[in-house]
Amino acid sequence: MDSLLREEIFKQAIEWVMEAGNTIRDKMNNPLDIETKSNANDLVTKLDKETEQFFVAKIKGKYKDHFIHGEEGYGDNPTSLDGTIWIIDPIDGTMNFVHQKRNFAISVGIYHEGVGEIGLIYDVMANTLYHAKKGQGAYKDDVKLQPLPKKKNINEAIVGMNHFWLCENRLIDEQVMQSFVKDIRGTRTYGSAALEFAFTAEGIVDGYISMGLSPWDIAAGVIIVNEVGGSTTDIDGRPVNLLEKSAILTCNTAFQKDILKYLKKGRK
Template identity: 65%
Template sequence: MNTEERKAIYNQAKEWVLEAGKNIRAKIDDPLIIDTKSNPNDLVTTMDKETEAYFVGKINQIFPEHHIIGEEGYGDKLTSLDGTVWIIDPIDGTMNFVHQKRNFAISVGIYHDGIGEIGLIYDVMEDNLYHAKRTEGAYKNENKLAPLAQNVRFDEAIIGLNHYWLCENRLVDELVMQQFVRKIRGSRTYGSAALEFAYVAEGIINGYLTMSLAPWDIAAGIVIVNEVGGVTTDIDGATLDMLEKNSVLTCNQGLQQEIIQFIEKGRK
């Protein structure tokens, strides 16, 4: 994807994200039909479905040759990331949306032949748009984000965590994760993976670690974190599979190695 193509797609995507957010704010107090998916805490609402359908309709109209992966199933069933692929979470943080009416985001990552080209994370109720185009830096609204601090020590770091994984975790012993929490300076849980990525990019937290996320949770955030010098891998340091669920670690490169080594040592 060349610079002009990326710019044109980005401009259109930004317009749609802001419009979708405006619609959500206008309807934030309307009655919702709330269903569950994989478990009683995995919520989906009429607004999730309406928002994803909005994006799918617009993309199919303007970019019919593009492909779509969406959380609510309105997109395509893909076996590769060949071509241009939009990876969409219409409301990341649905539980927050339902219970708090805040702390949720629209997340749109656009990839071309497997490379993250565009990332947009829109904190709808705060009206903050985190956005990036590959090789062009990352921004919060109109303000360019600074490169991540590279000298943060492990015991000085504030890490975003999904605390559920401290209680039940098939990848890492829960005692290891409890030791991890004791070792770092502090942990935070925001209830939206997209916002956690945005906060890493902004420097509000130093990293984000969780044991199972889908591509739509992370696609936009990876692009944004990349543009401030961060790195995103699984908890073993391996490249993520953007068609499957992954464990996820995003932070600066030095901290990444310390965290991976700590977890690996705890496994032995």
């Protein structure tokens, strides 16, 4: 992508993200009209849908040749990463949004011909924007994030994890994961994949493992983590497919081999 075009799209995307965030804060205490999707814990609200519709209208109005891949299905449902694609989660962490009114984010990843160009993760209630442009580093608001440190032992790592590795259809052996948890310094669960990626990039956690994330959960975070020297793969260490749901590891590369070793050992 041309650098001037990237800068234009970056500024425009931030404007739309901040506008959407303001609307969410204004409306979040209104009746939410909560529905379920794949199961009782997979929630969607009227505001999720309205926020994605807002982005679709804005993007299609200004960038008619761009594609949109969004969680709520108002985009184009692309089958390839050709062209310019906005991968959007209007409210990442809807359960947190419904129950806690905090710890949720707007996530926007913009890819051109399969290359991550712009990543935006907006922590709506904290009014904090994590952002990155390809090759220009990552930022938390106006503060540039430092490259992740390279010399650490696995027993110093704090890793974001959720409960899904304990579920009946888990991909990883439970005893192996128990051993992993004992060998690292600690675990954290925030309930928003986008924020887990942002916190990994910031270095306040050293990685994040999830057994099933969709493209809109990770698209922005992959770009931001890359810009501080981190890495994102599936749990077998392979490149992420941004058109499919995957089990994901994003982390400081200092821990990547060690974490993948545990995951491979416990792989069913």
